[in-house]
Amino acid sequence: MRYVDEYRDADRVRRLADAVLAEATRPVTLMEVCGGQTHTILASGIQQLLTERVELLHGPGCPICVTPLETLDLALALTELPDVTVCSFGDMLRVPGSHGDLSAARARGGDVRVVYAPLDAARLAACEPDRRVVFLAVGFETTVPAVAAAARWARDRGLCNFFLLVSHVRVPPALELIASDPERRIQAFLAAGHVCTVMGTAEYQPIAATHDMPIVVTGFEPVDILQGVLMAVRQIERGEAQVSIQYRRAVRDEGNPAARALIDEVFEATDRPWRGIGIIQQGGLGLRQEYASLDAQQLIPTDALPQPEEPERCRASEVLQGRMRPPECPEFGRGCRPEQPLGAPMVSSEGACAAYFAYRIGDVEDEIASQDPAREAQA
Amino acid sequence: MSAADEADAQALLAGSCPAPAEGDRVTLAHGAGAGASARLFDELLAPRLGGGPLDERHDSALLDAPEAGARLAFTTDSFVVSPLEFPGGDIGSLAVHGTLNDLAMSGARPRALSCGLILEEGLPLTTLARIAESMGAAARTAGVPIATGDTKVVERGKGDGIFVNTSGVGVVSPGRELHPKLVVPGDVLILTGSLGCHGAAVLCAREGLSFDADIMSDSEPLPDLVENLLEAVPEVHCLRDPTRGGLGALVHEIAAAAGVELRLEEAALPVDAPVASLCEILGLDPLFLACEGRFAAFVPEAHAGTALAALRSHPLGRAARCVGRVEPSTRGRTRVVVETRIGATRLLPLPAGEPLPRIC
Numbered sequence: 001m002r003y004v005d006e007y008r009d010a011d012r013v014r015r016l017a018d019a020v021l022a023e024a025t026r027p028v029t030l031m032e033v034c035g036g037q038t039h040t041i042l043a044s045g046i047q048q049l050l051t052e053r054v055e056l057l058h059g060p061g062c063p064i065c066v067t068p069l070e071t072l073d074l075a076l077a078l079t080e081l082p083d084v085t086v087c088s089f090g091d092m093l094r095v096p097g098s099h100g101d102l103s104a105a106r107a108r109g110g111d112v113r114v115v116y117a118p119l120d121a122a123r124l125a126a127c128e129p130d131r132r133v134v135f136l137a138v139g140f141e142t143t144v145p146a147v148a149a150a151a152r153w154a155r156d157r158g159l160c161n162f163f164l165l166v167s168h169v170r171v172p173p174a175l176e177l178i179a180s181d182p183e184r185r186i187q188a189f190l191a192a193g194h195v196c197t198v199m200g201t202a203e204y205q206p207i208a209a210t211h212d213m214p215i216v217v218t219g220f221e222p223v224d225i226l227q228g229v230l231m232a233v234r235q236i237e238r239g240e241a242q243v244s245i246q247y248r249r250a251v252r253d254e255g256n257p258a259a260r261a262l263i264d265e266v267f268e269a270t271d272r273p274w275r276g277i278g279i280i281q282q283g284g285l286g287l288r289q290e291y292a293s294l295d296a297q298q299l300i301p302t303d304a305l306p307q308p309e310e311p312e313r314c315r316a317s318e319v320l321q322g323r324m325r326p327p328e329c330p331e332f333g334r335g336c337r338p339e340q341p342l343g344a345p346m347v348s349s350e351g352a353c354a355a356y357f358a359y360r361i362g363d364v365e366d367e368i369a370s371q372d373p374a375r376e377a378q379a
Numbered sequence: 380m381s382a383a384d385e386a387d388a389q390a391l392l393a394g395s396c397p398a399p400a401e402g403d404r405v406t407l408a409h410g411a412g413a414g415a416s417a418r419l420f421d422e423l424l425a426p427r428l429g430g431g432p433l434d435e436r437h438d439s440a441l442l443d444a445p446e447a448g449a450r451l452a453f454t455t456d457s458f459v460v461s462p463l464e465f466p467g468g469d470i471g472s473l474a475v476h477g478t479l480n481d482l483a484m485s486g487a488r489p490r491a492l493s494c495g496l497i498l499e500e501g502l503p504l505t506t507l508a509r510i511a512e513s514m515g516a517a518a519r520t521a522g523v524p525i526a527t528g529d530t531k532v533v534e535r536g537k538g539d540g541i542f543v544n545t546s547g548v549g550v551v552s553p554g555r556e557l558h559p560k561l562v563v564p565g566d567v568l569i570l571t572g573s574l575g576c577h578g579a580a581v582l583c584a585r586e587g588l589s590f591d592a593d594i595m596s597d598s599e600p601l602p603d604l605v606e607n608l609l610e611a612v613p614e615v616h617c618l619r620d621p622t623r624g625g626l627g628a629l630v631h632e633i634a635a636a637a638g639v640e641l642r643l644e645e646a647a648l649p650v651d652a653p654v655a656s657l658c659e660i661l662g663l664d665p666l667f668l669a670c671e672g673r674f675a676a677f678v679p680e681a682h683a684g685t686a687l688a689a690l691r692s693h694p695l696g697r698a699a700r701c702v703g704r705v706e707p708s709t710r711g712r713t714r715v716v717v718e719t720r721i722g723a724t725r726l727l728p729l730p731a732g733e734p735l736p737r738i739c
Contacts, residue, residue: 010720010722013720042725044721045721116586360725
């Protein structure tokens with residue numbers, strides 16, 4: 001596959017890893033922002049090549065993990081209304097709300113459908129005028145243009161039965177929060193390439209300058225990530241703090257102006273709660289007044305919903321902000337496993353805890369067993 | 380009987396079978412036992428599915444007993460695939476191949492199949508005829524008769540067009556032993572062809588995904604290929620076809636049953652370019668997509684070359700290759716380790732459920 005295979009080439013990967021180890025004169029800690037990058041790092045074993053010289057911490061870039069419990073609970077409540085269809089991307093189906101997930105809601109008779117594009121949900125509303133179709137609009141700036149296009153499509157056709165349950169989040173305010181943490185461990189960000197494909201790099205400049213942190217916009221294949229690491233290490237070694245782009249084959253400084261204009265037409269920045277972190281100032285996108293008639297929150301009185309119940313023992317907040325690696329959590333692999341998760345990072349396809357559990361649980365179980373002589377004997 | 384049902388029954392009476400006109404549909408009368416039921420079997424199903432003991436129309440099919448020392452293998456499987464027809468196959472041929480392949484994985488030579496059809500009221504008879512034709516053709520190609528069967532009709536809304544159950548009987552030659560528990564460290568894992576074509580083809584057809592490159596199901600009967608292998612290498616320890624859950628689920632099951640560690644070599648795993656592209660776009664792992672015309676063989680390393688040669692001499696095994704090996708378990712834990720393209724290692728996770736496309 002062109003544009004994929006060459007970025008998985010084993011020789012290129014090893015040469016880049018050797019270059020990183022040769023040029024990093026002291027240990028560095030970097031944060032990859034996106035959950036997709038986290039999965040590449042763990043699935044390909046990049047951390048093993050970088051040894052302990054370069055530590056990669058996992059950031060808040062899992063749109064599923066940061067979707068607030070209240071939003072999931074509202075989506076679940078909507079599935080219980082007789083004429084409502086809830087549409088979602090596939091990987092939202094297994095994320096637990098306070099009481100079950102969308103997959104279970106479908107099994108109970110709720111009309112939950114997986115769509116591949118927001119426009120498919122709008123088209124469904126046009127085809128089934130007797131139903132109210134709600135699209136659960138989650139995700140970072142990457143997915144927002146397609147949702148905005150669906151909103152405009154529905155409005156242009158005067159559809160009265162298409163709604164958006166909006167939980168979009170913006171990356172830069174989250175990076176600002178992490179960068180300004182007085183206890184922060186990281187010296188540079190590997191920013192999420194696809195977000196910058198849409199948004200460009202302008203929003204990252206003040207973060208790099210204010211907090212003296214290099215930000216390298218990075219792709220998602222092993223070669224991308226190691227090139228991003230090398231670019232970040234070089235900046236750190238030189239004492240620089242620039243925004244630079246590794247993912248040049250997809251990202252321009254100005255992003256995609258047409259997509260940004262579409263976002264601006266439908267959405268505006270707003271304060272938004274992030275699951276596990278709390279409210280982030282300007283950390284989300286909400287519908288503009290002109291599109292308020294699409295807001296799904298009007299379909300159900302939110303004060304009728306029970307209080308969301310988040311497990312107290314879940315340390316997702318610290319994982320999402322790079323204060324803790326998943327295996328450092330006392331519940332990881334013990335009280336929190338994919339079949340019995342305490343929080344979204346253990347079930348989401350982009351969750352850091354899920355990635356560690358999938359690809360490295362054997363190592364963690366070795367650690368757990370070695371701390372517990374009885375279990376060791378049993379093994 | 381409703382007027383519509385009566386009309387449909389009359390259409391059958393009028394001799395629309397065995398080439399039913401478009402619009403003729405399955406009705407509850409087809410499940411009532413006599414009349415329309417009998418005609419459905421005699422005029423539509425038997426000409427397509429028969430040619431062996433089924434034509435005797437006996438309450439049981441009578442089969443010759445195996446030779447002394449041989450054992451019988453008996454298996455059953457139900458098929459509920461949606462859509463009923465997809466590029467490279469349909470629920471009928473899939474049901475035949477699936478059951479033949481289950482027999483072959485036990486080392487059995489298939490002798491006879493059964494065919495249980497659960498039809499939903501409203502299913503077009505033309506669709507049923509196509510599926511029966513395909514099913515009969517698959518059985519004839521494999522040289523295994525559909526010996527007995529049953530048809531039921533359920534009300535509209537209580538089925539998915541058609542459900543197919545097939546059982547199969549086969550004979551295992553004296554001395555032939557294949558079982559996951561026989562897999563031991565030192566075995567190599569040979570795969571007979573590329574991964575995920577069937578799962579990807581069904582997904583594309585079900586979700587209406589149009590794709591530049593056609594992706595065809597790999598649904599094929601494997602008994603001949605298995606005989607080729609086992610005649611050349613009787614020392615094979617285990618065979619398994621990666622159907623639901625794909626190769627990923629298969630290796631986990633074998634590792635657990637045999638109490639071993641399985642190591643897969645990522646760079647050796649064969650995935651056709653269109654399937655790989657689809658998986659990239661949707662965020663799916665071809666390791667966990669179903670195959671219906673491939674199998675994995677666990678073979679002592681000393682016999683790997685002979686096994687590969689035997690497999691590659693058959694049209695369905697031309698792409699056979701070694702993709703992994705068996706090692707002792709670590710600390711009593713059975714697991715699957717992937718040696719990645721870049722020379723590192725990771726565990727192979729077992730997904731929590733059906734693969735779902737990701738958000739971005």
